[in-house]
Amino acid sequence: MNETPALRTAPLRARAEIDLAAVRANVRTLRAMAPGAALMAVVKADGYGHGAVACARAAVAAGADWLGTATPQEALALRAEAGFPDHVRIMCWLWTPGGPWREAIEADLDVSVSAMWALGEVTEAARLAGRPARVQLKADTGLGRSGCQPGEDWAELVREALRAEAGGLLRVTGLWSHLACADEPGHPSIAAQLGLFREMVAYAEERGVRPEVRHIANSPATLTIPESHFDLVRTGIALYGISPSPDLGPPSDFGLRPAMTLSASLALVKQVPGGHGVSYGHRYVTPGATTLGLVPLGYADGIPRHASSAAPVLVEGKWRTIAGRVAMDQFVVDLSGDQPAPGAEAVLFGPGDRGEPTAEDWAQAAGTIAYEIVTRIGKRVPRVYVNEEPDG
Template sequence: MNEKASLRARAEIDLAALRANVRELRARAGGAQLMAVVKSDAYGHGAVPCARAALEAGATWLGTATPQEALALREAGLGGRVMCWLWTPGGPWREAIEADIDVSVSGLWALREVVTAAGEVGRTARVHLKADTGLGRNGCQPADWPELVAEARAAEETGAVTVTGLWSHFACADEPGHPSIAAQLSVFRDMVAYAEKAGVEPEVRHIANSPATLTVPESHFDLVRTGIALYGISPSPELGTPADFGLRPVMTLSASVALVKQVPAGHGISYGHHYTTPSETTLALVPLGYADGIPRHASGRGPVLVAGRVRTVAGRVAMDQFVVDLEGDRTEPGAEAVLFGPGDRGEPTAEDWAVAADTIAYEIVTRIGTRVPRVHVGA
């Protein structure tokens, strides 16, 4: 039996596709540098292999949410510029500074912890000041920006920090034409201008995420941060498929059929009997469930390619398994069931599962659990 057939399930990660996506995104970014965002284990694709492939294809920065994610990249031997932005009080500032990681600061408490840590390790910390231009999450409000900039400049004068970046994040870039996009760009330009007038000389100014990289060229500045687009998923399905943007999905999720059996008409399937067989039929058991990240919300709706046709999950998705009704068709245990992939073979896509679960494709790929091995190909 080959390795593919022997696995209960696998998430195949096409690194050649990821590198091609990086090259396409770089071209669309114009003269801006590209940050490959590999937070949340590279959106479920495997942070270290994906980060390495992205750098090979020309990404010049890596981005993570948590400092632990950034430190793991360094521990794996990855060089280059790494930035992380989701900090809480008492975080590993010293370790990040020692690992040459750029850190994000949204408020005075964080800047003061950075300054203290820099003094303890005797090194200058590289800091990006984040502006809240309208998203309302992390970032410094315009009213508080002068105080943060002034204290950052004072810290620069002592050698504790150097402000290497000024940045923000869009709220509605996946809705081109949304009035908040122009409004946020205007606020960002004003906040950058204020900081620069105060003496800040950033290496990079950045606000563009994946959708803005693809559809808002005036937002590119010095650096674009691409996350979901890196993995070949459209950040704005209403505007185009991955192929429309020159991208290719990187993950293919499949499983080996665990059991095939004949059942009579009127047979209840899975918990609650929300599906009963309309006639005598053949059932296939797929050994993936919500513990593996298959959304229970997609019960009765999730699409699966089995035995040459796209079927629908029959009944509820359970913790470890679900059933599909083959409607009398035959297959064998060990046959491949493909939940999603690029769509080349007629298989569903992550976007199809997002529609079935009333969510976004970001969540579909990111939630695939650790019981599913990532098999990286195209290295």
């Protein structure tokens, strides 16, 4: 096992250990599930909290053909790191008026366009840059977020994009959309969206659009809806070894392995009597004499306050529960009389190999989804990368 050199021996308050071998293995597994499609590794939100650059490199090493981000700033930062083979494309899709269109064009990014205002801005930026933009037209097939509405709006967007393409200002490289309920097996919106996507793609292609890729599949669709794979699948949370939904089954059902393990060193272990209040508001009072352990992580580090008195932590082989409220920088666990040494490891979540809780366990305790648990881990928690070198 190899680890980020600067952090090998330094004592850490807390650490998010990222197993890049798991990321590479997950990419290979996902590619095998969609053998006829290219794979986009989505590394938005700093790689769902795992580190965008490190995870992008691991994904590309394992065969990812595309990288995806939400904002153009994320994509530009990724491009600036360089080191990716020429065939690897980078796409970004969350634009607002006045965005860095010219910078994106000059960085050879694929940009998403959902409306006429965006098409106007990207074509003007292409004129200024003196080179065509790589544009992917997004269709709203039922999610109701970004994307162009079917009917006259789509007809206008396609017509004007083709006009700009004929003028050498852009190249329509993709047609795409996003599923609303792919994590709910059998939901009627899935078939409806796929049907509408096919219609909107056919309309564009009948009028002369020749996209490099057509895509609608996110992680849950990649895992469970083969007919959604088209030319490209966009894998986000599954890339990091987390199941998109408990309804679909745990990661192991799909051959995926969670990449992040979040742990901390106990800052204090002390004996207290029964009836002792713990943390703000005394929402937890010790039922009898016991020992308390102080875990130096809090909501400033991304620990959900909703996990108060609910989320599990592994200390010395036993599951403990957060005692009382999560504070800004720390929380407490009741150790039931056990007395681990200060500095003992407290594992909040990981793959589960050592009996530790998983991100899904934390999601259930906090009333949220595993996506949020890993993505919200803050910058105060160092990412420590292990298994950085590709296998074999």
